[in-house]
Amino acid sequence: MSQKDRLANGGRINRAIALSFTFNGVKYQGYQGDTLASALLANGVHFVARSWKYHRPRGIVTAGVEEPNAVVQLETGAYTVPNARATEVELYQGLVATSVNAKPSIEKDRMAINQKFARFIPAGFYYKTFMWPRKFWPKYEEVIRDAAGLGKAPEQLDADRYDKCFAHCDVLVVGGGPTGIAAAHAAALSGARVTLVDDQPELGGSLLSCRAEIDGKPALQWVQKIEDELRQMPDVKILCRSTAFGYQDHNLVTVTQRLTEHLPVSQRKGTRELMWKIRAKRVILATGAHERPIVFGNNDLPGVMLASAVSTYLHRYAVLPGRNAVVFTNNDDGYQCALDLKAAGAQVTVIDPRAGESKGTLPALARRYGVKVMNGAVVTAAHGKLRVAAVDVASYTNGQVGAQQGELPCDLLAMSGGWSPVLHLFAQSGGKAHWHDDKACFVPGKAMQAETSVGACAGDFTLARGIRFAVDAGVEAARAAGHIVARPNPVQVAELTEAKIEPLWLVGGRQLATRGPKQFVDFQNDVSAADIFLAAREGFESVEHVKRYTAMGFGTDQGKLGNINGMAILAQALGKTIPETGTTTFRPNYTPVTFGTFAGRELGEFLDPVRKTAVHEWHVENGAAFEDVGNWKRPWYYPKAGEDMHAAVARESLAVRTSVGILDASTLGKIDIQGPDSAKLLNWVYTNPWTKLEVGKCRYGLMLDENGMIFDDGVTVRLADQHYMMTTTTGGAARVLTWLERWLQTEWPDMRVRLASVTDHWATFAVVGPNSRKVLQKVCHDIDFANAAFPFMSYRDGTVAGAASRVMRISFSGELAYEVNVPANVGRAVWEALMAAGAEFDITPYGTETMHVLRAEKGYIIVGQDTDGSMTPYDLGMGGLVAKSKDFLGKRSLTRSDTAKAGRKQLVGLLADDPSFVIPEGSQIVAGPFQGETAPMLGHVTSSYYSPILKRSIAMAVVKGGLDKMGETVTIPLASGKQIAAKVTSSVFYDSEGARQHVE
Template sequence: MTKYRVNKTKHVDQTKTVSFDFDGKSYHGFEGDTLASALLSNGVHLVGRSFKYHRPRGIMSCGSEEPNAICQINEDTDLTEPNVRATEIELYEGLKASSQNCWPSVNFDIGGINNFISSFIPAGFYYKTFMWPKSFWKKIYEPLIRWSAGLGKSPTKPDPELYDHKHVHCDVLIIGGGISGIIASKIAAKNNFKTILIEDKNILGGSTIFQKNENYKINDKYSGEWIYEEIAELKKLDNITIKTRTSLAAYHSYNYLLAKENISDHLPLDKRNGGIRQRLWKIRADKVIVATGAIERPLVFNNNDRPGIMLSNSVKKYLDFYGVSCGLNNVIFTNNDSAYETAVSLKEKGISVEIIDIRKKSNSKIVKNAEQLGVKIYWNSTVVNTFGLRKINSIEIMNLSEDGSNVVGDKNRINCDCLAISGGWTPMVHMHTQSGGKLDFREIDQTFIPNEIDKNHINVGSCNGDFELEEIINNTNKKVKNFLKVSETEFDNTSVLNSKELDKRNIWLLPNYISEGKCKSFIDFQNDSTAKDIKLALREGFKSIEHVKRYTTTGMATDQGKLSNMHALGIIADTAGVKMGTLGTTTFRPPFTPLTFGSIVGRSVGNFFDITRKTSIHEWHIQNDAKFENVGQWKRPWYYPINEEGLHDAVQRESKAARDSAGILDASTLGKIDIQGTDASEFLNRVYTNAWSKLGIGKCRYGLMLNEDGMVYDDGVTTRLGENHYLMTTTTGGAANVLSKLEDYLQTEWPELDVYLTSVTDHYSTASICGPNSKKILTKIFPDKDFSDDAFPHMSYQNGKIDEINCRIMRISFTGELSYEINIESKFGKSLWEKCIEAGKEFKITPYGTETMHLLRAEKGFIIVGQDTDGTMTPIDLQMDWIVSKKKYDFIGKRSLYRSDTIREDRKQLVGLLTDDPNEILEEGAQIVSDMSKKPVEMIGHVTSSYFSPNLNKSIALAVVKSGKKLNGQKLIVPMENKNINVTVSESVFLDKENKRINA
């Protein structure tokens, strides 16, 4: 046992030794220790360097509020994790941890030079310095800032661990397993509420569990013993789930909460067995009881950041919970009674302690208790300086003036190896405010406390501003009874004995004989902002707390200002001469403590990141070496390379084959909507720009759909299957949105229409066969059918049968070739496809992918919605006036087609582009200009589609150009990085302008 392990407790098993490494050195702790308590038991206080000035820093607290002791865990592996609080990580065999933000080591850190030049790097230093000269930014400032920025190292390999999500509902959720949380849980569970209690530590009982003081008794027992028994009883109840090691991350509206459960972080690496590491609980609770407690405030004085300066209650927890004395020669510096409990506890174990109290006097029971034990108390005094490079060794104190604004008298030096500070308590109102709750300011102890208006959650215990034991028990009982409508509880007649605090004195920034400019009085320890920085920000004109926060970076570190925000507010209020309550607070945002990315994404990684949709023919595509393209969630064959072919060669070959003989495309991904009802024709009239009433049964028609603003939204061919029955096709990517949009109109604008929409995209597979030999292939597949132009003309459909399986044959074309599409139930899709390939063999039928499809349609000047349009193109802009009905009274978007903006003649319009050099292929997205001489050069459009056409043996492109309609035949320029490409505006149809091939 080390000399600092002075006490045996039931929470740390001193028979079970655990060895661990810190900064490459081996140490021992015990089972039940945290990394922090184990380090302290070895006398290690110095655990890191501060962010900006690289000052030596030690462990300060014992919980999630820890600003200094943040470590890198498991260095140099894929499991490495930065910014882990040593106060929270449970010790396990083989734990390897190291300090952050120091180089080469925590004891000797080069960056420490920043401490000596600190007067040159005040608040806003970065904003002020890196503005000039401008040329320095890229080469000097940015690399330098990047090198010094950030804390810790990210893992460089993928996270091998499993994370999980769990959705739960409950009647009552209690956040926090301290004394008020235990009381609330017992009342809820005993009254038949389905209850969940979550606690971020591994043991319930909060700070009551280690209380053993004569002045704090419940039903004549020490409060620590009393709660121990209560917890034992609670665990026996049926309808409660108790989750320890589970911290609340976020409290959203309607009582929707996220909590992170640590499942294996406390186990040695070899015992984790590849199980789940963390689980994110997504909880919807009917009622929420917040019992998150309070955080002790530090005090702000000169050099208040040395290793060995710790929060007083944490010193007590290390002593009474872990059995570790943080120092052997302690001084407590306080403004309130709670620190006296620490003093009494130390003194009772025979450890040296003295008290410096800024109050003038106090006669409360606990103060008397300390005095009786012989603890020396310096009243009306303050610490003005501290000494000790890597650990505190002495302090200097002085008396305070009557009003506390100054120091008087002589300096008095006191030796110590631990300074326990206590500036009072801050209720943890994070959860209350995250849920949308407001705060009230309580003047007497300068705290923000919850102002409850929401009926579905309450705050109990010290997070509600109840700090005295008697208040906590009685108010919690009363509030929970009221909240859950319970008439009596076991806590109704609890007798509580506690020492009451009688005197208060709060000074946000303690005075000093040293001038303010020379004092380093830290407020935010992790981000190194001092009282001086706050005052500088105020002098420079920052008034809002949100602005001061960002300018000085106070409260913006990984601890999110849990210790610093109140002091920043207090000092702003004092300096500006306003009341603190009027300043408001900065916004408390989730997460309360940092979450791992793993816990956020859960199982949605790798193949589960997004849904992958595959057609029924997918396996064939894979077997035939297709390269795939993602279209929405669909995997579509992009091209089918033969041997070592690249994209270009494959597409040239496929395109040529489709026009010379036969090609086949898997068109199953196109959206398909089955439309039925007596008003189906009228419905189509309203949603498409062209007329539909006269379309005969068995006929197909191309339709263009607009948004109400007149811009092209989607297109596709719709087939009339029967009197009141249509099959609409949409673009692959637009299918879901089109269905939603149509449903919206049907349900909200035209509920009188008798129309029913059903998505059948996944129900049918489609093989599209095109080319001059397609008719012969179809005849082979359907030998009984007459495919003559008279019997089966273009833009018509017929039913067919393959081996008794029904299918639909549409003679429609997206390539300009003679072309048929066969729709069949998806389960037969692959055999249909194989049949087509077999039948087409003698014609060298060539499977082609999306790239060839795009090329073929571009040769014909057919648009692709989303490629040649971008939500700003009307049908008129696309030179598709022919499809806009003049006769129809109304359709979606009609009125917008003659708004003053849509009839402008200088809108961007779709044109064809031919490069002067026929072998030059334009880049899609390239800008188009007409005049290079006038600077700045005006960009009048851009290329939307561009290909080399093997059928025309030249490069072709589609583009949108201002007033394009008028520019036919004109020369334009496409400027690229290293050259200007000369182009000529052409019609957008490049091949077969007479549409002869469709009936070839």
């Protein structure tokens, strides 16, 4: 098919490189430098989509990121991209695109019948329609989900690679248009480190779409000169095809850079997209402005476009979107489009609601070149089927639509309702926009970070003024970053005279909106002016509520075109001003960002970092099965031939109880605490006293949160007068360190304490069982292991298998036990030496499942399993650890009425009447056998195992008033319908006197 609407000359396309592409199964041709949108228009394709709700024909409206209609599905299979905007898709050889939200095709879309029922499906209709009968909702939902939405999510794994990087600079400039270039150049001349970010393939911004002059020469020559100078500066980085989509605290700007999306799929290698996290001393926003449409009847027809977009297609892509054009504008900038169309050979009529001829520069030029201008008139409606064919024109006086003046035939309607500065990043930075009456738009208010807005995004819409202030901003940013300023030579730009804009949000007011043809505010979500009036009538007065009721501003364009018009119409409906009505919230992301960019390489097994102990490979070689605890790979159990988990755990448990076992406990959190106030800190965060703990001694502690609930527990050893090492639960290490740092930095900054995580520094091995002392005596000759010399809950420095070690006599099993701590890099050698020393005692490695059985036999808790954030020390029967003579975090909360009331859930033991039955963990507990479906719940089972040494099942549970129910029988109903009886007992099932861990 010939490119019938391609101009013979001009544009920035490379006519020497023709590119073939497919749209909706039809092959077309374009050129290198085209976008998919410009190539379609060059081929005379205007009807490219169906609208979301009504399935009305839709065409290309814009030429940039704000495009609401031309949303396509790119490619297929692993490379498919849903909801890509055709205006942003750079054309490449073999590109395949299809329209979305149309079945089986946009020409024969079955859902197009919705247009006939449009009056019955206004905003919010689904809230009112699908309420009854309730049982039909699943079917309603299925139909709604099938009808709604845009593109389709990929069904295959993404074949591309994504990466992330971090950067720092003195000055970050967002926007590569004339003001952004000027600001970056001014800052870079001082030697500042400058990063310039622009979402286009080449710099120039609006200058790529016009014939402006700077310094008496074509503006693009000036752009090229400045760009060449910038690229020669070593401290300047230019990122094209890069969108700054988020502005966070402390001048952190997130940017996505598209590296390969402009290439054919077969040629894409390496990283597809790169996410930059850029921290800047100063940020200059030069993000430009979006032209606003005007709301009138059938303003969504294909062939109705923004005036600036028409100019872009003419100048940048050499595409003439229509030969018989009407330009509907309420400001002087719309006349530039008329001039461009006239120069390209089109017939043009300008419809301007302002009374009398404008005295501005552009309107005067238009009249000089023979453009027909109708002042004091408006377009009330467009007509056509799959493309605009004519418009209705009426007189307009003092804000009121008058008599019809006739119908104008046309194949293109260019509209310009003024400009909306791109405030998204400014708002995300914490800034508040304010309304500017003369410019009829929101402009940036006071900056809340080290940021400056320049050019059109600051409301300076003229080129001369924008560049002048941009240079000032660049100079000031460099000076603020500590550089000596070298001011560039001023540029000469012709000043244009402009007449005042006449705000025109809605043609015809409420009457035409509710009775005439559909007047669309948000094209992508099919939100009309009538919908906004309906929302106001139904009581929605907050603009945020109206947004959610009507869906205005949802979707991929995020209200870039329609939100200001929608706010103005809402203000009219409520009888308020636009400032009183306010704006919706600008949230990241400015444009859609792929999930792959956020994920980077953190996929699959790299989603979370995998942490392995120093002995991990030994465990693998010896057949260990692993479980994930936090990010750690911990040996779960060590099955021998023919053993399942239960058999392996029984063997390991009995070995520990009767001889000796060894556990890799390296994953325990370890926090090194040093400083004169170390004991003071421990005294505050633990419930028991710490100031009198002797050097060389260990102590178990409970840590509470502010509410008095168990937060963590562990053993801390005093290594020296001002030096402690705290151990935490494996999964709680980072949480506890953050907790301590929070208090030190916010409430106790005067404490002379320093904390460091040393979890990875030490390999820790628990040698446990009656023969554990004999094993250690074979490999450690400089520690006296006699009971009197090395008592329970103490530690000694020594040498184990030739490695400097810290050996602690502590136990999580109730047996005689020692924890050997050695530097991680010698961990495997020491482990193997211990295994060799224990061979004559049949030393048995055991895993976490056996550890749980052993600790449950002794009634030792696991924080997060036997506690749930609502348990106090008294609930666990550990009130003896709560000091009466000192204050600590959470102490006051222990005296609250709710915390101290009777009937709280308390930790107890359970013995099932059937000793062979292991009660499922999480099972609910009721008072006794019951009939029917429900019964009052007393508590639940927290830990449950089969004890090989006791030859029966045991369980721990939290039960309301459990400590007063000793000896009583409770019932555990199972999912199968069966009910299990169990006796409430002490949670200590084995060696209740604790004699075994104190054995001589």
